[in-house]
Amino acid sequence: QVSVINTVDTSHEDMIHDAQMDYYGTRLATCSSDRSVKIFDVRNGGQILIADLRGHEGPVWQVAWAHPMYGNILASCSYDRKVIIWKEDNGTWEKTYEYTGHDSSVNSVCWAPHDYGLLLACGSSDGAISLLSYTGDGQWEVKKISNAHTIGCNAVSWAPAVVPGSLIEQPSGQKPNYVKRFASGGCDNLVKIWKEEDSQWKEEQKLEAHSDWVRDVAWAPSIGLPTSTIASCSQDGRVFIWTCDDASGNSWSPKLLHKFNDVVWHVSWSITANILAVSGGDNKVTLWKESVDGLWACISDVNKGQGGVSAAPEGQQNEQ
Amino acid sequence: PPQVVPGADPAARQLCFAWGPAEGLVCETRFGRAGGSRSRPSPVPSRRDPSVDADTAGGAPGSSRVFVVRRDQDIYIQTLRKLFNESHGIFMGLQRSEDELAGKSRKAQLVQVSKNYRSVIRACMEDMHQAAVSARDPALQGQYSTQVSILSAMELIWNLCEILFVEAAAAGPLLLRLLDWVRLHVCDVDSMVREVLSSENPSKHELFWNVVDVFVLQGRMDEARHLLSKEATANPTSMNMYKILDDLMKKMPMPSLGNTQTLTELELKWQHWHEECQRFLQDGTFASNPHMESICKILLGDEDAILEKKELMTTWYHFLVTRLLYSHPTVRPMELRFYAQSSMDLFLGGESSPEPLDMILMAAFEFEMHQVIKECSIVLSNWWFVAHLTDLLDHCKLLQSHNLYFGSNMREFLLLEYASGLFSHHSLWQLGVDYFDHCPEFGRVYLELHMERVPLSTEQKALKVLRICEQRQMHEQVRSVCKIMAMKALRNNRLGSALSWSIRAKDAAFATLISDRFLKDYCERGCFSDLDLIDNLGPSMLLSDRLTFLGKYREFHRLYGEKRFAEAARLLLTLMTAHIAPCSFWMTLLTDALPLLEQKEIIFSAEQTYELMRCLEDLTAGNTDKQKFQEDDVETTKVEMLRLALARNLARVIVKEGTVEGS
Numbered sequence: 001q002v003s004v005i006n007t008v009d010t011s012h013e014d015m016i017h018d019a020q021m022d023y024y025g026t027r028l029a030t031c032s033s034d035r036s037v038k039i040f041d042v043r044n045g046g047q048i049l050i051a052d053l054r055g056h057e058g059p060v061w062q063v064a065w066a067h068p069m070y071g072n073i074l075a076s077c078s079y080d081r082k083v084i085i086w087k088e089d090n091g092t093w094e095k096t097y098e099y100t101g102h103d104s105s106v107n108s109v110c111w112a113p114h115d116y117g118l119l120l121a122c123g124s125s126d127g128a129i130s131l132l133s134y135t136g137d138g139q140w141e142v143k144k145i146s147n148a149h150t151i152g153c154n155a156v157s158w159a160p161a162v163v164p165g166s167l168i169e170q171p172s173g174q175k176p177n178y179v180k181r182f183a184s185g186g187c188d189n190l191v192k193i194w195k196e197e198d199s200q201w202k203e204e205q206k207l208e209a210h211s212d213w214v215r216d217v218a219w220a221p222s223i224g225l226p227t228s229t230i231a232s233c234s235q236d237g238r239v240f241i242w243t244c245d246d247a248s249g250n251s252w253s254p255k256l257l258h259k260f261n262d263v264v265w266h267v268s269w270s271i272t273a274n275i276l277a278v279s280g281g282d283n284k285v286t287l288w289k290e291s292v293d294g295l296w297a298c299i300s301d302v303n304k305g306q307g308g309v310s311a312a313p314e315g316q317q318n319e320q
Numbered sequence: 321p322p323q324v325v326p327g328a329d330p331a332a333r334q335l336c337f338a339w340g341p342a343e344g345l346v347c348e349t350r351f352g353r354a355g356g357s358r359s360r361p362s363p364v365p366s367r368r369d370p371s372v373d374a375d376t377a378g379g380a381p382g383s384s385r386v387f388v389v390r391r392d393q394d395i396y397i398q399t400l401r402k403l404f405n406e407s408h409g410i411f412m413g414l415q416r417s418e419d420e421l422a423g424k425s426r427k428a429q430l431v432q433v434s435k436n437y438r439s440v441i442r443a444c445m446e447d448m449h450q451a452a453v454s455a456r457d458p459a460l461q462g463q464y465s466t467q468v469s470i471l472s473a474m475e476l477i478w479n480l481c482e483i484l485f486v487e488a489a490a491a492g493p494l495l496l497r498l499l500d501w502v503r504l505h506v507c508d509v510d511s512m513v514r515e516v517l518s519s520e521n522p523s524k525h526e527l528f529w530n531v532v533d534v535f536v537l538q539g540r541m542d543e544a545r546h547l548l549s550k551e552a553t554a555n556p557t558s559m560n561m562y563k564i565l566d567d568l569m570k571k572m573p574m575p576s577l578g579n580t581q582t583l584t585e586l587e588l589k590w591q592h593w594h595e596e597c598q599r600f601l602q603d604g605t606f607a608s609n610p611h612m613e614s615i616c617k618i619l620l621g622d623e624d625a626i627l628e629k630k631e632l633m634t635t636w637y638h639f640l641v642t643r644l645l646y647s648h649p650t651v652r653p654m655e656l657r658f659y660a661q662s663s664m665d666l667f668l669g670g671e672s673s674p675e676p677l678d679m680i681l682m683a684a685f686e687f688e689m690h691q692v693i694k695e696c697s698i699v700l701s702n703w704w705f706v707a708h709l710t711d712l713l714d715h716c717k718l719l720q721s722h723n724l725y726f727g728s729n730m731r732e733f734l735l736l737e738y739a740s741g742l743f744s745h746h747s748l749w750q751l752g753v754d755y756f757d758h759c760p761e762f763g764r765v766y767l768e769l770h771m772e773r774v775p776l777s778t779e780q781k782a783l784k785v786l787r788i789c790e791q792r793q794m795h796e797q798v799r800s801v802c803k804i805m806a807m808k809a810l811r812n813n814r815l816g817s818a819l820s821w822s823i824r825a826k827d828a829a830f831a832t833l834i835s836d837r838f839l840k841d842y843c844e845r846g847c848f849s850d851l852d853l854i855d856n857l858g859p860s861m862l863l864s865d866r867l868t869f870l871g872k873y874r875e876f877h878r879l880y881g882e883k884r885f886a887e888a889a890r891l892l893l894t895l896m897t898a899h900i901a902p903c904s905f906w907m908t909l910l911t912d913a914l915p916l917l918e919q920k921e922i923i924f925s926a927e928q929t930y931e932l933m934r935c936l937e938d939l940t941a942g943n944t945d946k947q948k949f950q951e952d953d954v955e956t957t958k959v960e961m962l963r964l965a966l967a968r969n970l971a972r973v974i975v976k977e978g979t980v981e982g983s
Contacts, residue, residue, distance in 0.1 A: 005343065006388035019347040019386045021340030024775035028345065030386060042388060069803035071811060089811070114800070224765040265351040270339050272740060272769050277337040277344065285337040285346060 008047040010038055014059075022065045022072075029074055031060035037076045037086070039093065051093035055084050061107050067114035070134075075120050077106035083122045083132065085140075097140050102126050107154050112180065113161035121182055123153035129184055129194070131201065145194065145201050149186025154215055157230070158182040160222035183230050185214030191232045191242070193252075209254045212236035216266050220273040231257070231276055233264035239278055241296060257288060257296050341773035342744030346387040392741040394702040395748060397467070399451050403444045404742070407708055408751045410436045414715060415758050427487070430716055434482040437708060438475055445471040473677050474705050476505050480684050481692065481709060484653065486716055491652040492575035492583055498641045499539045508634045509534050523551040529611045534632050536615055537642045541569050558609055565612055568597055568619060575649055583650050590649060594620065621647030627666060636667035637681055653687070660685035689713060693730065707738035707755075732759045736766055743770040753788055764792070771797050776804055779817075799825050806830055815841070816850030819867075823857075828864040835866040839873070843908060848874060869900045876912070889916050889923045896935045906939050907955075910962055917965040922973050929970045936962055 010016060014033035021028055021042075027050070028040045037053040037060055058079035066073035072088035073096075083106050087096040104125035112119035118134035129148040133141045159181040180196040181204070191214055193205040212235035220229040230242040230252075239257040244250070257276070266279040276288045276296075291297045338345045394400055414433050421429060445468055452464035483489050483497040509530075516522050516531045525531075528551070535544035545566050552562035573589040581589075597619050600606070606613035617625035626633075626642055633639050640663035644651050651659065660682055664674065674682070676699045683691035696706045713719055714731040735755050742752035749770070756767035771789060776782040782805050789797040802825030809818035815837055822830035842848055854874045861871040872895055879888035892913055895901040901909055913932060916923050924932065940959055 002344075002389050002391055003393045004346075004387050005390045005393075008386045008388065010384050010386055012384040014384070016347050016349050016384045016386065018338070019336070019345045020338055021343070021345060023341065024773055025340040025342050026775055026777075028386065028388075030347070030384075032384065067800075069800060069807055071807050221769065222765075223762055223769070263351065265334075266336050266338075268337065268339050271341055271773060272736075272766055277339060279334075279336045283334050285335050 006042060006045045006047065008040055008042060010040070011049075012036065012038065017059065018062045020063050020065060023068050027065075029063040029065065031063045031076055031078075033059035035060060035078070035080075037063055037074070039074070051086075051088075053084075053086055053093055053095075055086075055095050055098070056080050056082060058105075061105070062109050064109045064111050064120070066111045066118060066120075069114055070118050073118070075109045075111065077109045077122055079105040081106060081124070083109060083120070083130075085120070085132075096138070097132075099130065099132055099140070099142065101130055101142060101144065102128060104152070107152070108156050110156045110158055110182070112158045112182070115161040115178060116180055119180075121156040121158065121184075123148070123156040123184055123186075125152035125187075127152055127186070129153055129156060129201075143201060148184055148192065148194075148203075149188045149190065151187035153184050153186045154213065155185040155217045156182055157184075157217045157219045159219045159228065162222060183217045183219050183232075185217040185232055185234075187213045189214060189234070189236075191217055191230065193230075205250075205252060207232070207242055207252055207254065209240050210234040210236050210238060215264065218267045218269050218276075220269045220276075221271060223273055229273065231267040231269065233267045233278065233280075235263050237262060237264060237280075239264055239267060239276075241276075255296070258298070340388075343388050343390045346389055348385055390744070392702050392744065394704070395741055395745045399447050399464070399467070400444060401748075402447065403440060403704065404748055404751060406440045406443075407437060407704070408754065410440065411708060411711065411758075412754055414712065430712065431482065431487050433715075434478070434486045434712060437712070438478055438482070441471055441475045441478065445475070470700070472505075474700070477677075477680055477684070477692070477696065478705075478709060479504070480681060481713070484656075484684055484687065485689065485713055485718055488653070491650050492586065493577055494653060495575050495641075495644060495649050495651060496577065499645065502638050502641045503538050503540070506538075506634055506638050509632060521554075522547065523554045530632060532611070532615070533618075533629050536569075536618055537626070537629060537633055537638070539574075539642075539645050541572060545569055558612070561606055561609055561612055564600055564605055565615065568593075568600070568616070571596075572619070573649075587650050618642075619646060623666065630667065633667075636664040636678065639663050639667045640685075657686040689718060690730070693734075697734070703734055703738035703741060707734040710734050729761075732761055732763070735759050736762060740766065740770065743773070746775075749774060750784075757792075767792070768794055768797055772800060776801060776808075779805070799827070801825075803827055803830065806834070810834060810837075816853045819850070820853060823860045823863055823867075826863065831864040832866040835864065835870040838870055839866075839905065848877075865900065866902065869895065869902065869905070872900060873905075873909075880916075885916060885919065885921070885923045889913075889928065892916070893924075893928055893931055897931060903939070906935060907958070910936055910939070911958060914962065914965055917969045922969065922976055924969055924973065926970065926973045926977055929966055929973060933963075933966050933970070936966065 008028060008030075010030050010032075012030065012032035012034050016030050016032045019028060019030045026041065026043050028042045028047075029037060030040070031037045035054065035056045035058060037051075037056070038049060039051040039053070041048040041050050053076075056076065056078040060076050060078040062077050064075045066075070072093075074086045074093075075083060076086065077083045081100060081102045081104060083099040083102075084095055085097040085099075086093050088094075099122070102122070102124040106122050106124045108123040110121050112121065120132045122130045122132065124130070127147050127149055129145045131143045131145075133143070135141050161178055182194055184192050184194065186192070189208070189210045189212060191207040191210075192203055193207070194201050195204040196202075207230075210232065214232055214234045216233050218231045220231065222228075226245065228244045231239060232242065233239045237260045239260070240254040241257050242252045242254050244252045257278070260278075260280050260282060262280055262282040264278060264280040266277075268277050268279075269275070270277075274289060277285060278288060279285050286298050288296050288298050334349055334351055336347050336349045336351070338347075395404075410433060417429060417433075419426075448464050448468045448471060452461050452468060455461040455464055479501055483494070483501060487497070489497045512527055513531050513534060516525045516527050519525050522528055522531075528547070532544055532547050532551075535541075535547065548562060548566060552559055552566075571593055573586055573593055575586060597616060601613070601616050601620065606616050614625055614628070618629075621643065623643065626639065626646070630639075633642065637660075640660055643663060644659060648655075648659070664678065664682060668674065676695065680692055680695045680699070683695060693706050693710055696709075697703070700706065710719070710731050711734075719730060736759055739752040739755035739759075742755070743749045752770065753767060756763040756770075759766070771785060771794065774781070774785050776785065782801055786798060786801050789801065802821045806818045806821035806825060806827065807830075809815070809821060810833075815834055819831065819834045819838070822834060838848065838850075838854070848854060851874070854871060855878070857867070857871045861868050872891065876888055876891045876895070879885075879891060892909060896906055896909055910932065913924075936959070
């Protein structure tokens with residue numbers, strides 16, 4: 001059973017495109033076509049506006065919170081081709097970095113696992129993916145993957161940090177050799193997996209299954225199993241769950257979660273990766289869970305009434 | 321059925337969902353909105369909104385709201401707090417209990433655990449009931465009342481599971497337990513019973529016979545006989561009938577808990593008694609008193625006679641137990657299923673269909689444990705019940721260890737769900753830690769993922785989280801917490817706190833950063849903050865070069881303060897020559913050397929003076945390339961002063977060292 005415990009009136013003057021809780025669920029960031037990014041304190045059912053950030057010149061598509069060990073940092077991306085990184089200092093939020101290296105709308109931003117430092121991936125309609133990495137003293141280094149997806153890249157999502165070999169505690173100061181990977185989805189109907197090798201980003205895998213633009217990808221958090229899981233959703237109404245059983249990341253197999261009647265725009269994993277939330281154009285959000293026999297089931301079916309959140313008025317037929 | 325988000329307007333908005341650590345976010349949006357290449361018209365326009373075409377710039381603003389939603393509300397119900405806390409204690413006791421006890425004593429132990437859980441449920445029910453009674457707001461009252469029924473149902477189910485699974489009552493005692501169960505839980509008739517018993521003349525009460533019937537149906541023979549005796553005294557004409565009936569009721573063979581008779585003996589006795597009842601009935605002994613006749617029929621297990629008293633039994637499972645009592649008191653556990661199914665069918669009689677609770681009880685009677693758990697998971701709104709019950713059944717070694725798809729098993733699956741739910745609560749999360757500890761497959765990783773999300777709102781809470789992580793060697797999480805706290809302290813300008821957190825995190829980079837801040841502060845203000853901390857760094861000083869310098873520099877100041885000038889001088893020099901000090905600080909250090917150079921007593925030796933001069937020249941040589949024009953007078957004056965002081969010292973020291981000291 002899902003209950004609404006707080007309704008935050010953001011007072012955005014135009015459509016909201018993204019809303020994200022910070023790491024602890026104490027703050028909420030929203031971004032909108034009104035070009036602003038707003039931050040609210042939502043502790044104890046409250047809603048206090050902490051910041052109204054202006055800086056973008058077009059609709060802002062996504063926001064992403066960095067790990068709290070780096071302070072209070074938020075990234076936003078917009079139709080104005082810019083990626084802005086905002087930081088809280090002494091109680092005030094300010095722009096700390098602006099990246100303008102894309103030729104078109106930047107559609108998605110995603111912070112890498114904190115183990116890699118402050119590293120942000122950005123996907124753009126110019127087909128490129130840029131990786132912004134904080135090197136210290138207010139400086140950011142940029143690496144760009146041009147032509148990552150023809151026509152445009154719509155989503156980026158990082159793989160959880162896993163150290164190859166045994167996870168022994170490293171002596172202080174020494175950085176373990178992480179293999180950095182992330183997934184991207186694009187207008188070429190593909191999901192791609194990128195891997196960093198010798199400080200260069202290379203395309204490691206091309207996952208084909210969708211027949212239309214891939215709108216979102218989400219790499220599931222790791223619960224210690226050797227399998228990796230990615231969810232992807234598309235204009236074609238399908239949501240696929242991709243799994244790879246071996247650590248080398250070579251064989252990915254898709255499983256169709258469901259074919260919806262409308263575009264599916266957004267997929268997101270719970271923090272222990274056991275529930276996938278799917279937001280679609282059919283005015284519904286559905287929650288899915290892997291059942292005991294390995295099949296994915298919609299919770300609102302199995303658990304009568306639990307989980308299906310819909311904007312439809314109560315009399316309306318459930319299309320499932 | 322889909323759940324409606326209040327106020328959301330389907331015509332203008334779609335819903336987008338994002339996960340928070342505990343709660344989720346639902347925001348009203350329109351996907352594929354105007355804005356250019358990010359959007360694209362949906363190939364299948366929605367019937368509901370003809371204007372879904374993407375390029376409509378500036379749509380209706382309306383209120384832009386974000387809903388914070390939560391999946392498990394029960395965690396937040398104050399009156400259930402006791403349930404979670406106390407059951408945690410019972411759970412932990414069970415995990416730690418000795419598995420060495422075998423056979424009967426182990427079983428007795430497990431039954432006690434089960435009873436403990438049930439008494440916690442009942443205590444909670446009582447609290448909830450009180451809350452319902454004293455609530456003023458009818459909506460709240462309704463909520464509490466609902467909770468009471470839910471808890472009552474949980475206790476009902478648990479009790480049955482205890483009888484059938486945990487205690488695994490055998491034929492004989494099984495019936496007695498079931499009778500107790502019915503008597504405890506079918507309470508609808510209690511007020512009627514009280515009313516009749518407390519009236520002046522019970523036998524004249526219009527509900528008198530109902531109450532007698534209730535007693536008979538529940539096998540409460542003594543109480544039934546007692547009431548009947550009142551009727552007999554009031555109605556001497558039926559004395560004969562009464563005596564016979566009373567005798568029959570007295571003689572009815574019942575299973576016993578001890579080993580006083582075998583089942584065969586019981587069955588034999590019961591057969592005789594049954595035949596005797598039959599004879600009296602057929603002789604027409606009770607013909608003139610329909611009430612007594614009906615009782616006799618009931619004693620004979622006549623289904624129709626029993627069913628006539630439907631309203632007094634209120635549930636099919638009461639009917640089941642009554643039937644068993646009067647037709648098959650030596651019923652074996654495995655035979656229950658047949659009687660259960662037919663009882664339900666007869667009782668409901670096609671008028672109503674079974675409810676979820678009925679299906680759960682039926683599954684229990686059929687000994688389908690997994691079915692019971694599954695049905696309960698579906699019907700109940702949180703995982704508390706199924707998690708604890710399943711854990712208990714697992715300890716009874718009753719659950720087949722068929723592994724679930726992702727490697728864990730049913731017990732662990734449910735415990736993980738339950739504990740995860742606890743983590744969304746600001747204080748109950750601590751209970752969750754223990755539950756994860758007892759999930760061998762995924763408990764640790766789930767704990768890691770959840771611990772990372774516990775808000776470190778106070779230093780106290782951070783220390784609590786740290787202790788839990790340290791106890792379990794969760795090094796990554798320890799480091800992470802320390803780094804977060806260090807960053808927080810730094811943002812609030814609490815340098816000392818930031819430094820100690822970064823040392824604890826073994827974060828060299830951060831320690832360097834903070835040391836720089838300390839040094840910067842020193843340069844600006846001329847004194848150190850947090851001296852205690854810096855003075856007592858000990859070996860952690862070695863974490864970063866800058867930190868080492870900070871520690872040593874402070875030591876220099878201390879030595880100077882203690883007038884141990886020679887040592888201070890040596891240290892000062894080492895800081896530069898061993899490159900412990902960053903170049904940016906050399907000027908400060910050299911300036912610190914000035915008072916030492918100007919002392920009446922000679923402190924620096926010739927060699928040391930040469931070293932200092934070399935350092936100064938290295939420093940100024942480096943500077944000539946940069947910002948020569950911006951070098952302010954203060955700097956040049958300083959350099960001049962230093963050169964002068966060094967030269968003077970050199971002169972003095974040469975003379976001193978050249979002079980042969982008198983003895």
